[in-house]
Each structure stands twice: as structure tokens, then as C-alpha cells.
Amino acid sequence: MNETVLELTKIVKRFPGLTANDNVDFDLKRGEVHALLGENGAGKSTLMNIAYGIYKADSGDVKVNGQKVEISSPRKAIEYGIGMIQQHFSLVPSFSVTQNVALGLKELGIVPNLPKVRNKIIELSKKYKISVDPDAKIWQISAGEQQRVEIIKLLYVRSQIMILDEPTAILTPQETEGLFETIREMTKNAASVIFISHKLKEVIEISDRITVLRHGKVVGSVKTSETNENELAKMMVGREVIMKIEKKPSKASGEILKVDNLHVMNDKGLKAIKGVSFDVKGGEVLGIAGVEGNGQRELSEALYGMRDYKGTVTVDGTKMKSGNVMDRIKHHVAYVPQDRKADALCGGLSIYQNLFIKAFSSPSMKFNPYFFVPERLRVPSLRLMKDYSISASSVDLEVKFLSGGNMQKVVLAREIGNSSPKLIIAVHPTRGLDVGAEEFVYNVLLEQKAKGAAILLIAGDLFEIFNLSDRVAVLYEGQIIGYSQPDESHLEEIGLMMAGVKNENPL
């Protein structure tokens, strides 16, 4: 039990502009679950990507079973018995489950014996009680099932060291429980598991030991039995985790957003939102909780006019046209999308251009379309940069060189600082941000609420919802399954709803 199977010493990894791992030490013993805990951007995934040969460390040693090794590629890692389930699954969508498991196996020969692989998958799924359909195509199955395929892949090659990167982000509480059972089953069979997470409760439930990373450095390593949530949180953030967020009671005014019987399709042409109705009043924050992939993306895009829908969306008394963004902008709707790099920012353009992306669509701006000098935007941009404390060397810097927090501030400065929104749709607004930026985002949103804006907050993190919302609705499989109150005493109730258990007495 005390034999060390993996040992990382003094790992350093730099990326342009940041040190992701700064002299990190980490070790894993046979049969244990060792959790790697830290905020977003603390360097957890980077460290494990080094162990799996995806990244190359700038310096530092890796030992497997006491032997110093050079893991230059995933192939090498697999040879050393290391397996990893990344946040973005490594599956080929058009392949069947069996083909995906077979992919890259050494024993295949010229013509792969797929029936043999299939049989072994069935055998493994029985042994570990993991339900998968070996003949299904990946693009047809749910995210939870895809994760089970990834686990089967590790079991198939008898990985002794398994790295799971934020495995619960896409799971319901029930599925998470199932995953934990599988993990326990695996450690019983002498496998060791590294469990990457930023969720304290989970880490305490599943792990034997916990190592906390902050800003690329190890803060400390503790036995799970000898610690508690408070201590861990302090280690993670570096100070007492009391955010200076003042949530005043809601002084709700009239209805700003009214959604009635909304139906939206996803990219695959399947129903993602199935008849959702709700409303948000001015000066109110409605939090929409739910496990990711239950229609959040489709809901937010439809509301902002980037996706067609059936049903009615009314903003401040005006009925919106389906799939028409201009309509939203004209009616002072601000949108903070979930993937800011892909959906809200032009990485190759300067900060000032990004701040004025809506120069010709926002009703609060009047520019001459036939003679427009973009350079004149520099001055007002400087003011916005100051107001939103965007730290960058100049307004001309390309946005792709900014940190995640500063990128989000650019989005907020444009959507909120540049106009006075009546409705703000914010999706995972603090994802990937550190605590400081997180606090900033919360305060900006609450300030707008105080000014009377209606805010629709779609988030996966329940504590984010608790911090900001006045009411909570839970989205499950494209429907609002119930409402609840945003405080910890309702945590269990909300958790059950997130898993699809209906609330008996909806508010």
C-alpha cells in the first residue's frame, strides 16, 4: 500500500506570460486516491498533462515505480501504465465504442479483431458495473456515457495510474456517485487514481490524500482524514474565503424578460429546450442551475437571438424576433456567453476594437458609417480600461494575449460599461477565473442589479448561484423542473432537482 508508483519532482512548466507549474512535487501511492485540488488556472491540468506526455516540462523529474523515466508522448505514458481522462474527451465521434477502445492498442495487428475487443468490453463493464453499449456511436451517446467509455479504455489497457481531470463537471449527483463506486472498485484492484477537482466536497468524499496547488505552486499536502473544508478552502485561495459581496434584498420592479413556452434545437437537430417559461423582473437575479449539457447553451443563445426558437421571448414589453441579435441589442440586452474566447472576443484584434465591437449596432452609440476612424476609440477605451481595471500594457494589445480574468473584464466593460443594459444574460461568468476576478464579476453584476437591470444567471456552480441570485430555477433535460431558494439549506433539494427529481411544492 505504501509503495510509490508515480513521483513528480520539481516540475517547472512555463507558457508565454505565465508559469503554470513552479517547482511542483507530487507523488502517488499504490491503491490510493490522491486528489489534486486548486482553483481554475492553478496548474492542475498542466501538471497532469506533463505526467501523461501531452506537455513537456521545462525541467523536473518523473519517476514511475521508482524508475526515472522520460514521458515524451502519451504513447510512452500508456507504456508505463499511465492513463488519463481529460476534460475534453479523447473520443472519435463517428467511431463506435468498440472502435474507440480498440484505437491505438498494440495487440491489434494489421486487421483488428474487433469482436474480441467487444467481448472484453462487455466483460469489463460487468466486472466494474459500468454500463456501456459497445456498438453505439460516440456522437449518439450522452456525456456521462462517454466518460464511462473513457474509463473502459483505461481498464482495457490495465492502467495502473489513472488521472481523472475534473470528471464530475458533466455528471449529475447520481452519476457522480456511480463514478465514485467505480473508482473505489478500481483502487481495490491495486490501481491508483489522481483526482483533479476544484470541488471541496467531492475531494473530501473520494480521496485518501489531497495536494493543493495555487498559482502553479504546491501549497500543501494533507491526509483527507486530517483536514476539513475550511482549511482546504483557505489553502486553495490563500486567504479566508469570505468574498466581499453584498447581496441586498431584491427590490424587484416590473417584468423585464418574459419567456413563454420556448422550444430550441441543438446543433445535432435534437430538442434541447422543451417548452420553458419563466420571467425575470428588473432588479432581480434569476439563477438557472443545472448540470451542464441540459440545454444551457441553447437557452442562452436562443434568448440572445443567436439561435432560432419557437415560443415567445419578450424584453421590456416588446416581443423579440427569433434568431435576430440586432433586436436584442436595440432593446439593451447584454450577453456574457459561456465561452468568451470563441463567442465574445476577437483574439486577433486590439482591446479598443473589442470594446467597441458593437459600435454600429448598440443604440447608445452614434458613429458615421461612411467616415469612421477606429483610432478615435482609443480615448474612451482608456477610460473603460480604468473603470474595469483591465490590466494591459496598452489599448492596442491584442486580446488573445490577455489573461482569462482580463478577457472577461473586456467583455463586461463592453456589455455593461458601454451601455446601460436592461437585461443581462450571463452564462458561467466566472468560469476559469481566479477569486479576485470572480469577486469583480460578482460586484459588477450586483451593481447592475441595484441599478434595476434584470439578470439571468446561468451557471453550473451552485455557490455562484447562491452568491448572486434571488431565485433559483433548475434546468433538467431542457425543462425547468422546479424553483428553489438560493441558500445552502436548499442545497439537497436543488441537487435532487438537478438529477431530475421533481420538486413537490414549486414556488
Place this chain on the structure above:
Amino acid sequence: MNQDIITSTLSGALRAGTPLLFATLGEILAERAGVLNLGLEGMMLMGAFTGFSVSYITGNLWLAVAAATLVGGLMASLHAFMSITLRVNQVVSGLALVFLGEGLSGFWGHGFVGMQAESFSSIKIPFLGDIPYVGQIVFDRDILVYMGYIAVPVIWWFLYKTTAGMNLRAVGESPEAADARGINVVLTRYIYTVIGGFFSGLAGAYISLAYTPMWVQNMTAGRGWIAVALVIFAIWDPVLALIGAYAFGGISVLQFSFQIIQVPIPVNIMNMFPYLFTIFVMLFASSNKMKKRFGAPSALGVPYSREEKT
């Protein structure tokens, strides 16, 4: 009389379709690995020139074919280096290959215009060649046409049935997944880009050594571009590529048949048909739904880097 025309049209379709088939098959492999090579026209021209000149100088047809194939692969390796290692824009790199092929073949080929060289002639296959009508059309052709017949099922089997084929498809569709399973994405892409070049070189050689045995500047006349379009027409499937290539070959020879039976459509209007037809096909083959269903290489044209995900 009419029967002769039908026979000659159909056999002409096979002959005209063969270079299209080779180039399309090669490009299917390259694109399946995720590399878009628009330079087929340039590689084919260099193949045609090399094949002809080697045949002229040595008189050895097989040496000529081998040289042409090799030169196609060499040009493709330039594209591979640019697009896989340097990760430049694949569209522009492919275009550069076309310029290079046109320029070099025109420059070096200048002295070969009007010359005569060894060329392939038809070989009748015993028994099969005696089947009425069919035998005459299908089994009384030159050996390169036969190679085309064989290449299709071989590549089909390779793509869908073998481990290497599975790896290839994974690399083109989801390089991250392939990499995470220890498949060498860069090497795979290099290999199939170069193999694609081999096929283009062969296609060029067919034109200058069998189809119209001579050397004329720019003699591929846009066939490389048609092959690029045929890949989409075939939704990256070798069997559909066969159908497409011969159909397009048919359209291009139809003009001669129409002239003989005096269908009053001018040659130049007939010449437009393959191109118009390609556009027409793309209208249907381009929808995302179609692409998803048939396993289009979704990483096509996207360079892969392990550490940098943009």
C-alpha cells in the same frame, strides 16, 4: 454505328476517368488524415512532365511511371512540411504548389513539346475481354486503368478494415483522441499527404503516357481541381470516388461523341458541364448533416499542435 459510339464513349469515360480516379483516391487519403492539399493540379502536371520526359529519355515506361509517382510525392512532402510542421495556411500552400508545378513543368517541359515517347497500349484480358460489349469496354484497356480498378477495393479495405486505416481516420477526425492513444499524428499526416502525392504523380503520368501520349504545357487542364471537387462529391469514400471519376470522365468525352452523332451542343458549352456539375454536387454534399453522417474528417485543414489549442 450508334453502338460503336456508345462503346467508345464508355471506354473513353474509363480512360478519361482514370487520372481523376487516381488523384481523387490520393486526396481522399490525405484529407482523411486531416491535410487539405489543393495542389493536385501542380503535382499532376509535374507527374505528367516527369513521366513523359523519363519515357522519352530512357524508353522505359515503368521507370517513367515510378519517377512521376516519386515526383508527385516529393511535391506533396513540400506541402506536408509547410502545413504539418510549419502549420501555414493549407489553402495558400496548396495554391503555391499549383503555381510551382505549372511553372516548373512548363519551364523544363518546353523542349519536349512535339516529341514522341513510349506510351501504354491496351492489353486485352483473356476470357473477360471476350464478354460481349462489357469486355471490350472494361477489359480491353491499358494496364494503368486496371490498376485503378484494383486500387479502389484495396483502399476501401484499407480505410475501413485495417488498423492503419482506423488510425488514419481517427487522426483526421479527432487528432487529440488519436494522440492521446499514442498514435503519431504528425507522422500519420506526413505519410498520407505524401501517398496522396504519389497518386497525383501517377495520375499525371497516365495523362502523358496513356491518355494523350505527348507533352503539352498545362496538359492536365484543370483535372486536378476537378479531383479536389470529386473528393467532396465522393464524401471521402473510395467507392463513390470511382463512380464520380468515371462519370466525370464520361462527361468530358461525351462532347466528342456528341460531335459525331451531331448533337448541336458546342464543344465549349460541353466543356463547362463537369464544372457546373461539380458545383451542383457541392450544393448537396456540403450540408453539415451530410458531412457528420459520413464521417467527414472534421479536423481537415486544421494544423495540430499538442500544446497549443486555439
Place this chain on the structure above:
Amino acid sequence: MKIHFEKREKKPSTLLIFLASLLSILIAIVFLGFIILSLGDNPLTAYWQLVSWGLGTVPGFIQSLVSMMPLLFTSLGVLIAFKMKLWNIGAEGQFQMGAFAATWGALYLFPHLGNPWLFIPLLMILGMAAGALWGFLPGVMRAYLGVNEILSTLMLNYVAIYWVNYLTYGPWKGAHSYNFPVTAEFPSAAIFPQYGTGGLNLGIFISIAVAFFVFYLVKYTKLGFNLGIAGDNLRVGEYAGINVKRMIVLVMVIGGAISGLGGMAEMSGVLFRLQPNFSPGYGYTAVIIAWLARLDPIATVIVSFFFGVLLVGSQQLQLFMQIPSSLVNAFNGILLFSLLASEILLHYRVRWVRL
């Protein structure tokens, strides 16, 4: 050993970009030298022939300007689309369609219009309209049906070329052409004012004016600003309220119109009659020019002129040294490759890593 790329943290400066472009031209010249050597010719004499006429003599200089004109039009045509990352390589077809439409107007629609002040603008509109149509079709197919614009523009090039061939070999063959496939000559009122006998004509000045217009368009208008956004990230374009689909079509139409105008100018200013193969692939060279000019309209003027010099020079080369003029294509290919490589060096730091 393994090559390792690291993204540079800063945007390269203008000077660095200029130096890199210069270096790629140099590299291309060196490689070209080896190719010329391969046939036993002296590269230095060849280079001298290539540039001395165009840059060293007045008639050569004017000829270079005349050759620059179609290149400049088509380069500006593709440039606008490239700004939006639309790979429009249909300038060739748009150019040919512009020439077709101008010929149609000049010889068949209103051949007896005597007033050049009316005639020439009319032909310009016709040429632009035909080019615009040839841009509109792939634009619509791309925006609304997702058809790859590289292939559709390319296929339409061939359609346009065969269309011109059909007309010149068939119904439009001129009465006095001695059975050559050329149309009759344009009426004099349909011809651009000529200055001197060297071929200098109004079209050249129009092409430069268009370059400044495109400069204004991309730099100082709403369209240009939105082009930058949609060109960087199409989804953000949508997010900002830009009708991205309509913009794709618009951009293709504007680009097509400019190339079409080029075809018209080639007819009214230089050739005065339509004939097959009247373009030695201007529309394809345009792609290189736009790329070399890094999509800057003013730089495009200079680069186009440089290519005009090369084109004129390559004819000299063929005439005096019997070196095939397709050499220029090889040069273009090599140049494009070295440019692409330099692009990478500008944005990445390359290191050799020992494994």
C-alpha cells in the same frame, strides 16, 4: 532533434514584416536561379533581362503599368474577401465575365452610342455587374448552403473561361477575323482615352483610384470595421449584431465587381476586343499579390507593379533568351512558399529541441 514552435508574445512590427517579405523575395530569387541554371542559362543575365526593360526604359515602364492594371484590379478584388477569410480565388472568372459583359455592351447592346461620356460608364457598370454576379453566386452558396468557396469560385472560373471561348469561337467571331477566334474591335467611343502610343490609358488611373477606394472602405467605414470583426471571428460577428451571411455575400459581390471592372478595363483600355486566353491567369497571380501585400490596398499597388515588371520581363526573357515565360509561375510558387514560411517565423520562435 525536433522542431519546436513557441508563439511570440508580441505582434511583429511593420519593419519586421517588411524585412521578412524582402527576405522571402530574396530566397525565391536564389531558388529561381538554380532552376534557370538547370537548363544551362545564366541566372544573372536572366534577372537582368527580367527587370531592366520594365524598370530601365520608358516604354518598358509604361508596359509594366499596363500589365499592372489587370493584376491590381483582381488583387483588390480578392483582398476584400481575404479580409473576411473567404478564400475567393474566383477573380479570374470574375475578370473574364467583366470582359465578356463589356464586349457584349460595346458590340451588341448599344454599338452605335457615340458619346464616350455615356458609353464608357455604361460599360463599366456592365463589367462590374457581371463580375459581381460571378461573386454573388459563390457568396450565396457559401453563406446559405455552406458550399466551400474555394471550389465553387474555381469551378466558376472554368465556366467563365469556356463561356468566353464559346462566344469567340462561335457566335461572336468577328467578320474580319480571318477565322481567328476574336471578336470585332470595340467602337472608338467605347475605348478608354489613351495617352501617347505606349498603351498608357485611363484604366491604369482608375485601378489606382480603386485601390484608394478600397483603402478607405476597409479602414474608415462601418463595413471595414465589421469586416475586421467577422474576419477574426465569425461568431463574434454574429454576436455583435452583424448579419454575417449578408456580409459574406456583400463582400463577394464587391470583390467580384472590382475584378469585373478590371476585365472591362482590359477590353476598353488595352485589347479592344475579346479573344480566348486573353488573361494569362491574372486572377491567380492576384492571390499571391494580395498575400504579399499583407492585404493592404496601398501596398497592393506597389506589389502589383512589381509583378507587372516581372510579367513584361518574362516576355523579354522568352524573346531574347528563349526561356519559357512559365518561369514566372515557378517564381510565384516559390515566392509564395517562402512568404508562408516567413509568416510563421514572424509569429513563432522556432527552437530545435533535443529529445
